[in-house]
Amino acid sequence: ALISMRQLLDHAAEHGYGVPAFNVNNLEQMRAIMMAANKTDSPVIVQASAGARKYAGAPFLRRLMEGAAEEWPHIPIAVHQDHGTSPAVCQRSIQLGFTSVMMDGSLGEDGKTPMDYDYNMGVTRKTVEMAHACGVSVEGELGCLGSLESGEAGEEDGVGASGKLSHDQMLTDPEEAAQFVKDTHCDALAIAIGTSHGAYKFTRPPTGDILAIDRIKEIHARIPDTHLVMHGSSSVPQEWLDIINEYGGEIPETYGVPVEEIAEGIRHGVRKVNVDTDLRLAATGSVRRFLAENPAEFDPRKFMKEALAGMYDVCVKRYEAFGTAGNA
Ligand code: G3H
Ligand code: 13P
Ligand code: NA
Ligand code: ZN
Secondary structure: OEOOHHHHHHHHHHHOOOEEEEEOOOHHHHHHHHHHHHHHOOOEEEEEOHHHHHHHOHHHHHHHHHHHHHHOOOOOEEEEEEEEOOHHHHHHHHHHOOOEEEEOOOOOOOOOOOOOHHHHHHHHHHHHHHHHOOOOEEEEEEOOOEOOOOOEEOOOOOOOOOOEOOHHHHOOOHHHHHHHHHHHOOOEEEEOOOOOOOOOOEOOOOOOOOOOHHHHHHHHHHOOOOEEEEOOOOOOOHHHHHHHHHOOOOOOOOEOOOHHHHHHHHOOOEEEEEEOHHHHHHHHHHHHHHHHHOOOOOOHHHHHHHHHHHHHHHHHHHHHHOOOOOOO
16 A cells, blocks of 8 residues: 555654665566565555656656555555655645655755755755645755765766765764754655765775764764665675676676665664665666577567566565565
């Protein structure tokens, strides 16, 4: 059944587990996520980015979500709009039947100016008022996603803060987080701890200086009742990079967020864990391998089935590692 994200995260907090929020763009992703949720008896958050709405079209995405709820009625599903850029975008998603929206005002009105507290607070509060009137949950974001290695802030392709930020500017401040939650009444808060979107998060396996898990603990100690969200939480599995490169891909050495570090975050208030890149890597590796090994095949179902199986394996591992399994 479709439920609000607040309900889902309240249960996760009560029982001390985290919930993966997988990005969805197409049928195969949705089926992989749901089949794995069904297998492991896990509640799940499926989320659609602006890029997903552009790729699949909002009406098709909505039908995919309805399809998931119809085929697996016993699995609690929160349907979330990822990285909304304005209250109007969030309003449209509420109208389309999403049960949760993210108002991401962390990069300011122009999408390039981090640290504009008043702007971020204002648009987030406005979205909360609107969404709560409809029984829809809201995720806000405070701080600036980006690399502590390079000092480069960055969101999705094409959108990003300009200029370099100091180490401290890139991390969410616990006091400011407390003020933001008080000012906006958001249901969940995305925080910045040194992760970034995509496959190129770290040039070496991350240590505490570039992946600030300790900051999660400080924020959680200050606002223990707020559900924390980790963006950019793909682990970038080396085994999938190896398969991609073995079958003609060219992905340079790169590292993601280790699953054990995410589990540590979950012990300290992280309830929603955003994962997109890992499913992309698994899909690409699976398709490259299948087509290389079966050069005479041309039925797309054959290689999409492989993509689905690769994504399914990633999902099962995340439901198990985050403690989601068994909680549906
Ligand atoms: O927010 C980042 C997600 O990975 C979505 O990416 O905008 O390419 O769909 P996208
Ligand atoms: P990844 O790129 O690490 O999968 O992060 C996805 C994300 O944060 C979507 O909002
Ligand atoms: Na989100
Ligand atoms: Zn994100």
